[in-house]
Amino acid sequence: MSQSEFQFIEPERPKRRRWIRYLLLAIAAIVTVAMVTLGGGVVYVSTQLRAAGIEVFSTDGETFDLPTAEEINGPINLLLIGSDTREGQGSTAYGPVGAELADVIILLHINEERSNAVAMSFPRDLMIAVPECPNPEGGAPYPAKEFAQINATMNYGGPACTLLAVQSLTGIEIPYLAMIDFKGVIAMSEAVGGVDVCVAEPIDDDYTKLYLDAGEHTLIGEEALAFLRTRHGVGDGSDLSRISNQQVFLTSLVRKLKDEGALTNPFTMFRLGTAALNNMTLSRSLTDLGVIYGMAREVNDVDLDKITFLKLPVYDLEGDFAGRVGVSTERATLLFDKLANDEPLVLAEPNIGPGAVVAEDSVPVEDAAEADVDVEQSTEAASESEDVLPEWVQGTNASVKSCSS
Secondary structure (H helix, E strand, O other): OOOOOOOOOOOOHHHHHHHHHHHHHHHHHHHHHHHHHHHHHHHHHHHHHHHHOEOOEOOOOOEOOOOOHHHHHOOEEEEEEEEOOOOOOOOHHHOOOOOOOEEEEEEEEEOOOOOOEEEEEEOOOEEEEEOOEOOOOOOOOEOOEEEEEHHHHHHHHOHHHHHHHHHHHHOOOOOEEEEEOHHHHHHHHHHOOOEEEEEOOOEEEOOOOEEEOOEEEEEOOHHHHHHHHOOOOOOOOOHHHHHHHHHHHHHHHHHHHHHOOHHHOHHHHHHHHHHHHHHEEEEHHHOOHHHHHHHHHHHHOOOHHHEEEEEOOEEEOOHHHOOOEEEOHHHHHHHHHHHHOOOOOEOOOOEOOOOEEEOHHHOOHHHHHHHHHHHHHHHHHHHOOOOEOOOOOOEEEOOOOEEEO
16 A cells, blocks of 8 residues: 555544533533532522411410421321412402312321321211411410301411311420412422323212213323313212322322422432422421421331322211211221331231222232232231221222222
8 A cells, every 4th residue: 555545544532532422521511510400490489488387286385396317217197288368369260269279178197107108088078176276467366166067267367277186186296297288289280290180980070070981081181180170070969088188199299299209319319399388388397398298208218008098087977067077986096096106007908998999900900819818818917916906997999990980
């Protein structure tokens, strides 16, 4: 080969190295911008949380402050309230602006061992004794009432009064409170990309404008809110049926959050928190992102079949209080004592009650024979455990797929 024919060919490797280097620099720049943006967002959210926190009290009048690390690692009790306020919700479909009531009341308990979590629902039509409540506007406290509907405690003395009423009823200290309104439910459902629900029988509810055919649906936005609010479209039209229907939604939501690892993902938690920020009221004890994220991680440690959704045991009232319910004292006390003593509450099998049914496809057909054996063995084992609740307790767990009915 002559010198004129000889050409030096530069190896491709340096070019590839330069390309990789440019790519890594671009990725680093994107990550840096994201971290700066997120960092600024975290500061903003944290500031907003602290500014919006409300003071809540124990039954002995002590205020609940931000928890210590030791308290976060111990048993956790939180009251979740769904407010039905129409004020500032931006839609006339919810009805005229009036009294602000507690549409949903759920006590969440996570035991110290993280082997069990319980979400106990209190019917909004429940009649109870209401303790003296501090006036959120200042001044003289609101006097105690011998007999009042639990959802009216919100209008009486604000969410802190509802918290006091539930603490007084249950004998359980509840340091944390979170209240969400209609727009907050919509924002949260959008932030998680919708929630899949099963409908066994068509829902035709003119009150909430919810119309769903039988089958599978992904609910998001206004439709998710309507599903949680409907009572005339499910079961016998009672609030107990609505609770069963809400548990269809909530168990599906828990499965989705756990399956996607959302509860341990800071970015996802930040997105959820931002979505609900302007539509939630939190106790001051819950106005720290580290506390909220820490609690979410604690819930994530509990297995789905040990996340139990219960209804407060009640009975129908008569006379002037017909259509409302009272606490079934003996049965309710059994549950309250277990929660107060941090004992696990586990159902041997679902006992959903009116408003929902266990889905036919809750167990895959091809695994049915093996599953029947597993269920039988687990039921027998559960029946021998002191943790298992009596058959009269109504509820389900997050591993069970149920359908609105």
